[in-house]
Structure formats: structure tokens, C-alpha cells
Amino acid sequence: MSSPASTSGPDLTQGVAIDELPARGTLLGHVGEEPVLLVRREERFFAVGATCTHYNGPLAEGIVEDDTVRCPWHHACFSLETGEALRAPALSALPCWSVGQREGKVFVGDRKPAARARTVIASAAPARIVIVGGGAAGFAAAERLRREGFQGSLVMLSDDDSPPVDRPNLSKDYLAGNAPEDWLPLRPDAFYAQHGIELRLNAEVTGIDVASREVVLRGGGRVPYERLLLATGAEPVRLALPGIDLPHVHTLRTLRDCRAIVARAATARRAVVLGASFIGLEVAASLRARGLDVHVVAPDQRPMERILGPQLGDFVRRLHEEHGVVFHLENTPASIDERRVHLKSGATLDADLVVAGVGVRPRTALAEGAGLAVDRGVVVDAHLETGVPGVFAAGDIARWPDRLTGESIRVEHWVVAERQGQTAALNMLGRHQAFDAVPFFWSQHYDVPINYVGHAPAWDELAIDGDIAARDCAVRYKRQGRVLAVATIYRDVESLGAELRMEKATASA
Numbered sequence: 001m002s003s004p005a006s007t008s009g010p011d012l013t014q015g016v017a018i019d020e021l022p023a024r025g026t027l028l029g030h031v032g033e034e035p036v037l038l039v040r041r042e043e044r045f046f047a048v049g050a051t052c053t054h055y056n057g058p059l060a061e062g063i064v065e066d067d068t069v070r071c072p073w074h075h076a077c078f079s080l081e082t083g084e085a086l087r088a089p090a091l092s093a094l095p096c097w098s099v100g101q102r103e104g105k106v107f108v109g110d111r112k113p114a115a116r117a118r119t120v121i122a123s124a125a126p127a128r129i130v131i132v133g134g135g136a137a138g139f140a141a142a143e144r145l146r147r148e149g150f151q152g153s154l155v156m157l158s159d160d161d162s163p164p165v166d167r168p169n170l171s172k173d174y175l176a177g178n179a180p181e182d183w184l185p186l187r188p189d190a191f192y193a194q195h196g197i198e199l200r201l202n203a204e205v206t207g208i209d210v211a212s213r214e215v216v217l218r219g220g221g222r223v224p225y226e227r228l229l230l231a232t233g234a235e236p237v238r239l240a241l242p243g244i245d246l247p248h249v250h251t252l253r254t255l256r257d258c259r260a261i262v263a264r265a266a267t268a269r270r271a272v273v274l275g276a277s278f279i280g281l282e283v284a285a286s287l288r289a290r291g292l293d294v295h296v297v298a299p300d301q302r303p304m305e306r307i308l309g310p311q312l313g314d315f316v317r318r319l320h321e322e323h324g325v326v327f328h329l330e331n332t333p334a335s336i337d338e339r340r341v342h343l344k345s346g347a348t349l350d351a352d353l354v355v356a357g358v359g360v361r362p363r364t365a366l367a368e369g370a371g372l373a374v375d376r377g378v379v380v381d382a383h384l385e386t387g388v389p390g391v392f393a394a395g396d397i398a399r400w401p402d403r404l405t406g407e408s409i410r411v412e413h414w415v416v417a418e419r420q421g422q423t424a425a426l427n428m429l430g431r432h433q434a435f436d437a438v439p440f441f442w443s444q445h446y447d448v449p450i451n452y453v454g455h456a457p458a459w460d461e462l463a464i465d466g467d468i469a470a471r472d473c474a475v476r477y478k479r480q481g482r483v484l485a486v487a488t489i490y491r492d493v494e495s496l497g498a499e500l501r502m503e504k505a506t507a508s509a
């Protein structure tokens, strides 16, 4: 997260000559202390807050498309008309101002009142919705349901002991010690009662009775539903190794996991991270920020090669080495004891903290138990509905038909999970909307963000534009000449542009 954009640029209440604004242009200015983006779309003008409500991204550096503005950092999308956060990861609206014209100038006037929740047609809406999962998809669905004006009973069941948190932060700023814990909750505790969301924590759902339309809780309680959203996410893979259950060996999924690693890191000196993909390497960077010696052990030839390709993999490796991380690649752990990790190569690494980040497994047991179709994820249609009418699935567990390739895919990304939660919310209200957002994720390594848009589990051509070592590049992953995904470093507008192009290709497929 960064501080909000400064109040640079003109005072927009004093007026700007219309001729100075291109017909489809933007101008960053301010109203009092607030940075404001003035947007011209031919004859229409809009004034919205210039700072993204997710992590304070600079919207003046984003893209205006139709009547929306998109954030350059993690691709949130806001309505210019109402400021509404149309697409995650932002969930809160931008402030908006009225705009008037006189004597060839455009003036920003009063701040508009916040938009009210919409009104749903009561006859089309169910009376009772239950969401299983208090993570990205579950929270985004609940928030969207209330924003859409859903008035019925809304119960969110989570077996976690924390209310929904900003999970990506658990391996980044919070773990590094750069973010206080009060940045983590997606909403303050009071939000749930204020919005009539019955959030039940430590509530493990053990079964779904599809015939009676009830979920069954550990302990025997039952909660009836008319629509059900399964958003149970994924859990870390646990390696079958001697010593894996020792108290200094951790995985990272929940706030509780993260607190335990932070507590251990306070006295530890040497950490071994098992796994060289996103979470493992973000953990490595954060532990370096806390001053620990960090060694990374992984079977791969290069970090992240399977997703990003060899060139970016080499870059990521060098970046971590420059920060003091030591890699033990093409190697795996054989056992762990109180003070060391023993590798299959015969080497031994001292370790008073071990974090295993070797992948996750979707939590599909509930769906399987209920007889839903499961194929390495819960199978859903384009509307995120399972084969059982009224039962939806979203987030890390969902396998859905990708409209760009026609393949059925499952991804483990924060923004995808949130956007799926939002689409599922609309569909539980009977809107019948296909999920067609292009997958997007970001990963942060020290001061280098990597943005990735699209989905390319395999490619036959990799085209590099720019200079990876100079941290200014776009890498395109193609199959049969078609761009399936684009990874960028410090080319945010290019990443947004790629998303737009893929959306249009998706829509016309």
C-alpha cells in the first residue's frame, strides 16, 4: 500500500478551459485536499477521486474505457458516473463530484452523496442465502449481495477464527513487518452486523443436504438455504516428511498461520523455505526484511518457471539472490529435525524456522460429499452454478469454462476469486451473468511487482518486449499465435491494455 496521490495539478473548482482537455482525456487536479480526476468523454465530464480504494493506486495512470476507469496496479474498475467499485479487488466506491460548464470552462462543484444500494425485485430474489467460506470469494459475494439490495437472510459460515482478511498481505507487507494488523480485515467487525450479514466464525460445515436444502455444521446444527455458495478455497499441501509436524515448521494460509510465523521469526535466525513459487518466494522476501538468513529449497530448475517461463524465472532468482536468499534448486527435503533440514542431496541446512509453500489443494470434500461433480475442482457452468440448481461455487475451488480457450480451468488468484464471488452473487439473485473476467494476479518481490493477465498453463511461443533485467518488460505467452497471457514488470498500462484486448476477444469468442 502507498500513501494517497498528492494534491498536485490545478484546483478544479476554479475551472479548466474545455479546449485544454482532449475529447477523450483526463486531468489530475484537486478539490481542497482531495486529489480528483477530471475525465472528459466527448461532451460528457466526470469528476471522481483519483486514488484507488484498494491500495491507493494512482487512477490518473490507469485506463478510461467506456464509462469506467481502471486502476493500473491490480485492475480494479470503477464507474465514472457513480464511483461504484464495479470489479474487485477494490470494493469501496470512489467519491464523485458534480461537474458544470460555463464560458468555455468546466468546473468541479459539490461532492455527490454516496450511491444507495440498488433495489432487487423481491419476487426474483431468494429469502435465504448461505455462503460457506469467509475468504475472497465468500466475502465479495456477501458484500455484493447487500450492495445489490438483497434484503433476505444472509449467513456466512467460516471455519476460520478470523473475519475475512486481505490474504495476499499475509505473505507480503504484514509478514515483512511493514503493515500493521489493522490493515488486514477486509472490513471492520461492525460491518457485518450493520449490513445484516450473519458471519459465524469457527463454524465448520461438514455436509450439505441437497434434498432438504440445508448445510450441516460440526456438532449437528443445520442452516437452511434457498441459494448456496460454496467458497471453501484451498489448503496448503502438507509434505509427507519426517519432522513436518515439529512446532517450528509452518504453512501459510490464514492469519493464525501468519501470526505463528511472525512469532517464530522474532527469535529465529535461519529460515528454510520449501518451495520456490509465489508464496514461498514472497515469504522468503518478507523474512529477509525481518533480517533472517533465508535458504530456499525446491525441485525446480528455476523459480516460477512453470508459470512465468525461464527468462523471468532467472530474473526472479537473481533478484532474490541480490537480497541475500540462497537457493538449493533441483533438490528436495528428506527430513527435518529441531535444528536442521536434511536434503535428498545429502546437504544439511541449519533452520530454526521452516515454512513450506509447496502448493495448495482445493477444499472440495463438501462438494464431493454432496454428490456434486468434482474434477480437480468443483465443476461449474459459465454462470458458476454447479449441476445442482441453486448451488454455486466460486474461487479457488471452482473449475469453470474459460471463454477465451474453451478449456475448463481453475485458478488460485485473489482477484479471480473476488470477481467470481461477485458474479455468483448476481446469479444467486437470478441475473444469469456469465463469468467472463480475464484472470489476473500480481506478485510482489521486494520492490518489484509482477502483474500477470490471462491464463497460459502451456505455451509454444514466448515473446519478450523490453528488458527484463532493467525491470521494464512485457512477456507474452502464446499458443498457435494467440496471446493467452501477458506478464509485465512496471508496464501497468500495457497490462491493462492486454486485459481489455482479451476481454474483447473473450466476448466475441
Ligand SMILES: Cc1cc2nc3c(=O)[nH]c(=O)nc-3n(C[C@H](O)[C@H](O)[C@H](O)COP(=O)(O)OP(=O)(O)OC[C@H]3O[C@@H](n4cnc5c(N)ncnc54)[C@H](O)[C@@H]3O)c2cc1C
Pocket: 132, 133, 134, 135, 136, 137, 138, 157, 158, 159, 160, 167, 168, 169, 170, 171, 203, 204, 205, 206, 231, 232, 233, 234, 252, 253, 254, 279, 363, 366, 394, 395, 396, 397, 411, 412, 413, 414, 415, 417, 418, 440, 441, 442, 443, 444
Ligand atoms: C499467503 C498468501 C498470499 C497470496 N497472495 C496472492 C497474490 O498476491 N495474488 C493473488 O492473486 N493471489 C494470492 N493468493 C491466493 C489467494 O489468496 C486465493 O486465490 C484466494 O484467497 C482464494 O479465495 P477463496 O475465497 O476461494 O478461498 P479462501 O480465501 O481460502 O477462503 C476460503 C474460506 O473457506 C473457509 N472454509 C473452507 N472449508 C470450510 C468448511 N468446511 N466450513 C466452513 N468454512 C470453510 C475457510 O476458512 C476460508 O474462510 C495468496 C494466498 C496466500 C495464502
Ligand code: FES
Pocket: 052, 053, 054, 055, 056, 057, 071, 072, 073, 074, 075, 076, 089, 090
Ligand atoms: S491499488 Fe487499485 S486495484 Fe489495487
